[in-house]
Each structure stands twice: as C-alpha cells, then as structure tokens.
Amino acid sequence: MGKRMRQDEEEDAGEEALRKAGEKLPSQFKNKQKRTAAYEKVKKDKSIEKKKRIKLRDAAEKQALELGEAPPPRKAQRTIENTREQDETVALPDDxxxxxxxxxxxxxxxxxxxxxxxxxxxxxxxxxxxxxxxxxxxxxxxxxxxxxxxxxxxxxxxxxxxxxxxxxxxxxxxxxxxxxxxxxxxxxxxxxxxxxxxxxxxxxxxxxxxxxxxxxxxxxxxxxxxxxxxxxxxxxxxxxxxxxxxxxxxxxxxxxxxxxxxxxxxxxYVFEEKEVKEKAPVVPGDDSGKKSKKSAPKTVTRKGVIARLQxxxxxxxxxxxxxxxxxxxxxxxxxxxxxxxxxxxxxxxxxx
CATH class of the missing domain: 3.40.50.10480 (Brix domain)
Structure with a gap:
C-alpha cells in the first residue's frame, strides 16, 4: 500500500514538472501510439531521476559515516497508518x-x-x-x-x-x-x-x-x-x-x-543452539606474490543460542x-x- 502511494506521488510530481516546463502531458495526446511513447519517456526520466537521488543519498550517508557524523535522516514512508485522519478520542498515556x-x-x-x-x-x-x-x-x-x-x-x-x-x-x-x-x-x-x-x-x-x-x-x-x-x-x-x-x-x-x-x-518462545559460521582472518602470502593455501579464506563454526517464535x-x-x-x-x-x-x-x- 505504501509503495502504491509513493508511485502516485512520483507520477503527480512528474506531471507537475511537465506543466511547469510547458510540455504536453501524455494524456493530452490523442494518438494512442504517441501517448504511449510519451508516457514511456516520462516513466524512464522518472526512473533515472530516482536513481540519481538514491545515489546522492547513499553518498551523503557514506561521507557522514566516514566523518563520524550522524547520517542525514531518510524521508519517512507514507502509509495508511501514519496518514490516518485525526481523531479527538485518541488517548495519551498520561491522560x-x-x-x-x-x-x-x-x-x-x-x-x-x-x-x-x-x-x-x-x-x-x-x-x-x-x-x-x-x-x-x-x-x-x-x-x-x-x-x-x-x-x-x-x-x-x-x-x-x-x-x-x-x-x-x-x-x-x-x-x-x-x-x-x-x-x-x-x-x-x-x-x-x-x-x-x-x-x-x-x-x-x-x-x-x-x-x-x-x-x-x-x-x-x-x-x-x-x-x-x-x-x-x-x-x-x-x-x-x-x-x-x-x-x-x-x-x-x-x-x-x-x-x-x-x-x-x-x-x-523457543531457545535453541545454532551453528554460526564466521570467516577467519586471511593470512597474507609470501613475498614471491604467489598465494599459498593458508591464505585462502576459511570459515570457523561456532555454537550460539538464538531465540525465535513458534x-x-x-x-x-x-x-x-x-x-x-x-x-x-x-x-x-x-x-x-x-x-x-x-x-x-x-x-x-x-x-x-
């Protein structure tokens, strides 16, 4: 449901951008082939723009982590629950x-x-x-x-x-x-x-x-x-x-x-032992540049207790x-x- 709401918002934003640019909307084309081609172009442009936004966001988060700072907060996803109509009868815990x-x-x-x-x-x-x-x-x-x-x-x-x-x-x-x-x-x-x-x-x-x-x-x-x-x-x-x-x-x-x-x-609740596999530290090869068998990554099996619901x-x-x-x-x-x-x-x- 949240994904569909997000898609609707992106479509509205794309149409608004076309209106501001003075271009024709896909729905304004009377010819079906032209209308389909225009819609595909708008859809492709939105996909490219979305990928750019994600790339910039990931780069900003990575830079913040490298500097030891808190990454910028992500935009909250809109759902039916967090956009519910206000109700006067909602009771607070300290009421x-x-x-x-x-x-x-x-x-x-x-x-x-x-x-x-x-x-x-x-x-x-x-x-x-x-x-x-x-x-x-x-x-x-x-x-x-x-x-x-x-x-x-x-x-x-x-x-x-x-x-x-x-x-x-x-x-x-x-x-x-x-x-x-x-x-x-x-x-x-x-x-x-x-x-x-x-x-x-x-x-x-x-x-x-x-x-x-x-x-x-x-x-x-x-x-x-x-x-x-x-x-x-x-x-x-x-x-x-x-x-x-x-x-x-x-x-x-x-x-x-x-x-x-x-x-x-x-x-x-169920508590049970489970084997957890972890990679052992890699041993560097010799000076000749050839990798030895000891330098290959190995996995170490350890036992740990996990909790799950049944x-x-x-x-x-x-x-x-x-x-x-x-x-x-x-x-x-x-x-x-x-x-x-x-x-x-x-x-x-x-x-x-």
Whole structure:
C-alpha cells in the first residue's frame, strides 16, 4: 500500500514538472501510439531521476559515516497508518481522565486482582463440527475456560446462569453455513457486550511447524488500541486472561489492532543452539606474490543460542460490529458504539 502511494506521488510530481516546463502531458495526446511513447519517456526520466537521488543519498550517508557524523535522516514512508485522519478520542498515556475512568469501570476488579477470570463458552443452537473444533482450540489457549452446549436456552438465561456461578466472561460463537463467523463477548455481571465479526480462522493443524503449548498462564500483549473505544475493547479482551503470567511456559497471546482489524496470534518462545559460521582472518602470502593455501579464506563454526517464535495456533481476525452497555439485550439494550456502512467514508479513518 505504501509503495502504491509513493508511485502516485512520483507520477503527480512528474506531471507537475511537465506543466511547469510547458510540455504536453501524455494524456493530452490523442494518438494512442504517441501517448504511449510519451508516457514511456516520462516513466524512464522518472526512473533515472530516482536513481540519481538514491545515489546522492547513499553518498551523503557514506561521507557522514566516514566523518563520524550522524547520517542525514531518510524521508519517512507514507502509509495508511501514519496518514490516518485525526481523531479527538485518541488517548495519551498520561491522560489523567482516562486513568480515573479505568479505575472505576467494569474491569477495575479484574485489574486489581480481586477476582480470577473464569470463561464460559457456548454456541448457537445448531453447532457444526467446524465450530466445535474452533472451540476446542480456544479451550487450550484461554485458562480456566468451560464449554457448555447451547441446547434450547435463550442467551439471557445463559447470562443469568453464568453470573450465578461466578463466571466473569462469556463467549458465544455464531456460525453461518457450518462455519464460525461471529463472536459475542459478554463481561459478567455488569457488561459491556461486544459483537465481533469472526474471519480468517486457521486451526493449529493447518499451521506449518506449529508447537504444542503448555498449561502455563500466558503473557498477554495488546497493540495499537489508542482511542477511547480502543482502550475499552482492549480492557474487555484483557479481562479474559489472568494478570499473573507464568514466564516459565514462554507462552504469549497477542491481540494486534491494525486498521480496526484485531489479529489474534498464539506463540511460544523457543531457545535453541545454532551453528554460526564466521570467516577467519586471511593470512597474507609470501613475498614471491604467489598465494599459498593458508591464505585462502576459511570459515570457523561456532555454537550460539538464538531465540525465535513458534506459532501454536489458532489464528483468527476480529472486526468490531457493536459495543453494548450492560449484558446482552437485543431489544432494550443501550449501545455505546455501532458500526454503520456510512461510517466507512475514508480509508484513513479508524475507530480503535
């Protein structure tokens, strides 16, 4: 995406240079062959100019390093993320008002370690095999999780049942055409309730080289939840996992927000020994000018410990559809935020 934006900028700059020079633009030629030839010429000139700029930049960096100075900063690449529309609800880390609100919200008891997370998972009334397989993997990722069949109970009855048995959260996995496509997350007993669109599910068996996690408490990572709404959704997701990770198990669970898509990943750290090959110093030849066999470069093998990530699975993507105050109530519930089609007016407008 950044590459395409850069190409558009270069094309605009080329057209602007032609306008200033008083030359015809390629689009102004009526003959197709002349128009194509003019465009190819403009494209070639831009390529030559770009190579010159890169050569000058590299020379300036090399000169600065030789003089022991800091090289000139490179121009930052334009992306959709760093050109997003300004949002008044973006919260700074030292926002006193936000910290005061978080100290009194529905998740404060969880973050103050007053209660242990306990999750109930259920499904829609007709549950397929693919949904059961997905839930089976969720049970291995999230500690202290229990699965109950939906049967013919209403969601309000299940919410009441879970609250009476000291469950702190509830998942409802919905499906369409025998594939899971939605996730309802209910914080108990006071709410809120978030409805996510569920997509891009990949189970552990489909992930190449996947690992088998232990039963240690995982470390939770939340990335790029910057707005007020994002903070609230992030705290809702964080309330599902315990706040005391056991680093001995080397497990990490990540919710990464990018362009309002929340990517879920489950990894474990792996430390292993690896042989590293290094070139030995070259021995100079004799005075006769002939190179001896000893002067040939040799490689020395050394052992070193490296760290890498091994994905355990599953992986899936969430897209927030609505956030409702309180527990689930489809008729009389009050919604804090609802996604509507007319909100997608710009590709650079994000809500989380």
């Amino acid at each position: 006193d008002e936000l910290q005061a609100d978080e100290g009194l919200d529905e998740f404060s008891s969880h973050f103050s370690r007053e209660r242990v997370p306990k999750l109930l998972i259920t499904t829609s009334q007709e549950c397929s095999t693919n949904t059961r397989k997905f839930i089976k993997e969720l049970l291995t990722v999230i500690p202290n999780t229990y699965y109950y069949k939906r049967r013919s109970y209403d969601l309000k009855q299940i919410v009441k049942y879970a609250s009476n048995r000291e469950f702190t959260s509830m998942f409802v996995v919905n499906e369409n055409r025998k594939n899971p496509n939605g996730l309802l997350v209910v914080n108990l007993p006071e709410g809120p309730t978030a409805h996510f669109k569920l997509s891009s599910i990949k189970l552990s068996k489909k992930i190449k080289g996947h690992g088998k996690p232990t039963r240690h408490m995982p470390e939770l990572l939340l990335n790029n939840f910057t707005t007020r709404l994002g903070h609230r959704v992030g705290r809702l997701l964080a309330s599902i996992f315990p706040q005391d990770p056991q680093f001995k198990g080397r497990r990490t669970v990540t919710f990464h927000n990018q362009r309002d898509f929340i990517f879920f990943r489950h990894h474990r 994905e355990c699975g599953p992986r899936f993507t969430l897209k927030l559809q609505s956030l409702q105050a309180g527990t689930f109530d489809s008729k009389y519930g009050e919604y804090e935020w609802v996604h509507k089609p007319d909100m997608d007016t710009s590709r650079r407008r994000f809500f989380l």
